[in-house]
Amino acid sequence: MATGFYTHNDCLLHEMGQWHPECPARLQAIEDQLIASRIDSLIERESPPLAEDEALLRVHTQAHVDYIRGLSPEEGYAAIDPDTSMNPHTLQAALRAAGAAVAATDAVIEGRYDNAFCSVRPPGHHAEPARAMGFCLFNNVAIAARHALEVHGLSRVAIIDFDVHHGNGTEAAFAGDARVLMCSFFQHPFYPFTGADNQAANMVNVPLSARTTGMVMREAVDLMWLPRLHAFKPEMLFVSAGFDAHREDDLGNMGLVEADYTWLTQQIRTIADRYAKGRIVSTLEGGYNLSALGRSVVAHLRALADI
Structure with a gap:
């Protein structure tokens, strides 16, 4: 199974201060583990293009895109909120x-x-259409x-x-x-304090308490996600792959481990293989x-690539 791996050095230049946990070292840590695990040679590397405004505007308002462009500083930092800022890169x-x-979506569909x-x-999943x-x-x-829906004409896609x-923005x-x-x-309850109430019919949100273990998570996925996914029969799956529910991550208080991410990815692949010609695009969040x-x-890549 051929798995594309999309990354770019531009993503290392964005930083929000030495104190900030969302730092360039995150991508470097992934690269180090790819080498240490000896799977680096088993994935196909791609250097992605810049997104065009046309792609951004399928989700975001013109005012939002203009605001982000206009806020971009020539030096120093420009604050968006207390936790989010921009540097010149x-x-x-x-x-x-x-x-x-977008490029990964094109490559997988093609x-x-x-x-x-x-x-x-x-990352992206907190970004709302106008914020x-x-x-x-x-x-x-x-x-x-x-992009998959409106450019490639797919009828049904699932987001995990x-x-x-x-993922309030999504x-x-x-x-x-x-x-x-x-x-x-x-x-839950936890930042951004959304998702637990007033769910739309196409949302399957499962709030979990702090210190939730992998066993509890797997039961919730079995009982609540998988029946809906089988009934929906998605033509492609997209993954917001945040790994901050890991028990070692101090920004959350959940108790998942690598084996849980392997299991989750295998469930996603099973759905994709059955209904979506195996088509999955996963993008890093937390x-x-x-x-x-x-x-x-x-662990996630091994399960995606079946290695």
Whole structure:
């Protein structure tokens, strides 16, 4: 099984201060673990293009795109919220991250890869159509999913989000859209304090308490995600792959380990193989303990590539 791996050095240039957990070292930790695990040679590397405004505007408002472009500083930092800021390289990194998700979607639909993983930053799933927040500027996975629907003409896509934080931006983009089924679990109550109430019919949100273990998560996926996914029969699956629900990650309080990410990815692949010709595009969201992040991404990639 051919798995594409999309990344770019531009994504290393975005940083929000030495104190910030969403840092360039995250991508470097993934690269280190790819080498240590000896799977680097078994994936196909791709250098993604910058996203065009046309792709961004399928999810975001023109005012939002203009705001992000206008905020980009020539030096220093420009604050979006207390946790999110831009440096002179952030805009380029954000366009590269969204461009990776779109390019991976094209490659998988065209049959160049069975599936793909985008090792990019900044992340995206908190970015709403008209607001950047939570380390996120543009919603990479939503942009890719909308690209599959509106450019490639797919009828049904599923979005899987297993970050420790609810993907409020992705839900805001697709709530009520019958072409999209979004399945997520997340720690609750926890930032951004959304997702547990007033769910649209196409949202399968599973709030989980702090210290939830892999066994509890797997039962929830079995009982709540998988029946809906089988009934929906998606033509392609997109993954917001956040690894901050790992028990070693201090930004969350859940108890998952690498074996849980392997199991989750295998369930996603089973659905994709049955209904979607195996088509999956996964893009990095959270994961802030560097060692746990690298190991978890390797587990995810091994399951995607079936190695």
